[in-house]
Amino acid sequence: MERDGVALPDVRRASAYELNALAALLARAFDDDPVSRYLIPDQQRRPRGLRRFFAIELRHTYLPRGEAYTTPDHAGASLWTPPGTVKPGWRDLLHLLPMVPIVAERLGITLAFLGQIDAHRPKGPHWYLGVVGTEPALQGRGIGSAVLRPVLDKLDDEKVPAYLESSKERNVPFYRRHGWEVIEELRAPKGGPTLWLMWREPR
Numbered sequence: 001m002e003r004d005g006v007a008l009p010d011v012r013r014a015s016a017y018e019l020n021a022l023a024a025l026l027a028r029a030f031d032d033d034p035v036s037r038y039l040i041p042d043q044q045r046r047p048r049g050l051r052r053f054f055a056i057e058l059r060h061t062y063l064p065r066g067e068a069y070t071t072p073d074h075a076g077a078s079l080w081t082p083p084g085t086v087k088p089g090w091r092d093l094l095h096l097l098p099m100v101p102i103v104a105e106r107l108g109i110t111l112a113f114l115g116q117i118d119a120h121r122p123k124g125p126h127w128y129l130g131v132v133g134t135e136p137a138l139q140g141r142g143i144g145s146a147v148l149r150p151v152l153d154k155l156d157d158e159k160v161p162a163y164l165e166s167s168k169e170r171n172v173p174f175y176r177r178h179g180w181e182v183i184e185e186l187r188a189p190k191g192g193p194t195l196w197l198m199w200r201e202p203r
């Protein structure tokens with residue numbers, strides 16, 4: 001496929017057999033993320049912790065109840081949930097139990113932070129972009145934009161809004177280019193990072 005004469009990577013829905021490859025890709029993409037560093041400050045434990053986290057999220061949320069998109073070589077991925085899957089239930093918390101030893105000394109902060117994020121989630125129906133990441137060596141080549149495209153096109157056709165929390169200020173112009181606007185800034189507890197809460201009206 002091409003856009004403005006530039007070849008775009010092939011993007012398709014991910015399947016369950018790709019779970020480990022996607023968890024590994026996202027762990028690499030998020031290794032230097034301010035929220036990852038805040039919740040898993042130990043850099044030796046972070047890669048394994050993030051792989052475990054993304055594997056749980058893919059297995060229990062994004063593959064069965066949401067939509068996940070990637071490229072054939074797993075250079076990038078986007079993970080979404082549709083309207084109606086907004087509130088995490090007790091089952092989601094149970095699935096996250098294997099994360100407890102990883103965030104052990106930050107458990108209180110992690111739970112407070114997750115509660116804060118959840119409380120700020122807009123109430124109206126929207127698609128939620130939970131995660132987007134590109135292989136670090138391949139960032140800046142259009143892969144992140146390409147893996148967002150299938151859902152953004154669908155949302156524009158169906159006139160449905162979308163929401164996300166950006167954990168990096170650098171990503172704000174990227175999301176703006178794709179139609180999101182900052183609606184609020186949220187500060188994590190105890191001097192933690194800022195999140196830019198962003199809303200997208202369909203185009």
Ligand SMILES: CC(C)(COP(=O)(O)OP(=O)(O)OC[C@H]1O[C@@H](n2cnc3c(N)ncnc32)[C@H](O)[C@@H]1OP(=O)(O)O)[C@@H](O)C(=O)NCCC(=O)NCCS
Pocket residue numbers: 029030033076132133134135138139140141142143144145146165166167168170171173174
């Ligand atoms: C944010 C991210 C998904 C964008 O994917 P990408 O493949 O680099 O994106 P594209 O090539 O389509 O677009 C490039 C734009 O992304 C933004 N960007 C953010 N981080 C970037 C990086 N490390 N390298 C290049 N561009 C980056 C810039 O706005 C850039 O536009 P510019 O070239 O005009 O500055 C990707 O950089 C990434 O995985 N970052 C680390 C994980 C992360 O921050 N995920 C989102 C959490 S909110």
